[in-house]
Amino acid sequence: MSVLIVHESMFGNTRQIAEAIAEGMTKELTRDGTRPIAEPVLLVTVAxxxxxxPEDVDLLLVGGPTHAFSMSRANTREDAVRQGGLASADVGIREWIERVTPRDSLRVVTFDTRVHVRMLPGSAAKSAVSALKHKGFRRAERGESFWVGGTPGPLSHDEVVRARAWGAALAGQFVGPTPAN
Structure with missing residues (x-):
């Protein structure tokens, strides 16, 4: 199994979540040491x-920060850069989805980071699913939202641990139960 994780991160929070998901997946995919997996999880920025x-990718994960109740836009990324964000304002998951060639049979799972505010609507993960399905990814589904304490962060307590566990659970769907000794 091969997994591609595409992520967008302005303040580093979504990147931390994507890295933790990749760690959890890698650990699960290689847990018995016998699987012939050279590079099971590839983590790349949206840029x-x-x-x-690639045809050898069996699972695509797409993640980004929630900006203005949805996926980022050029103006929300520019605003994040003005607030100290580190990433370029040129491209986000919205633009990448517009240019990517769909594979209708590929399973795609989205995730996002969001400010933890009670009753705050909107999610980049939810918007990304709609855009991916519209683009032709029939098997796109919404995954998890991970919480940040404010626009620049930090991540809320134990979100990295939760992301690692979620990554392992996703990978476990492909490899089955832990082998008995």
């Missing part, structure tokens, strides 16, 4: 993401 998903 580095391919517009053609």
């Amino acid at each position: 580095e993401a391919p517009s053609e998903i």
Whole structure:
């Protein structure tokens, strides 16, 4: 099994979540040491993401921060840069989804980071699912939202641990139960 994780991160919070998901998946995919997996999980920024998903990718994860109740836009990324965000304002998951070539049979799961405010609507993960399905990814589904304490962060307590566990659970769907000794 091969997994590609495409992520967008302005303040580093979504990147931390994507890295934790990758760690959990890698650990699960290689847990018995016998699987012939050279590089089971590839983590790339949205700027580095391919517009053609390689045929050997069995699962695509797409994640980004929630900006203005949805996926980021050029103006929300520019605003984040003005607030000290580190990433370029040029491309986000919205633009990447617009240019990527769909594979209708590929399973795609989205995730996002969001400010933890009671009753705050909107989610980049939810918006990304709609955009991916519209683009032609029939098997796109919404995954998890991970909470940040404010626009620049930090991540809320134990979100990295939860992301690692979620990654392992996703990978476990492909590898089955832990082998008995």
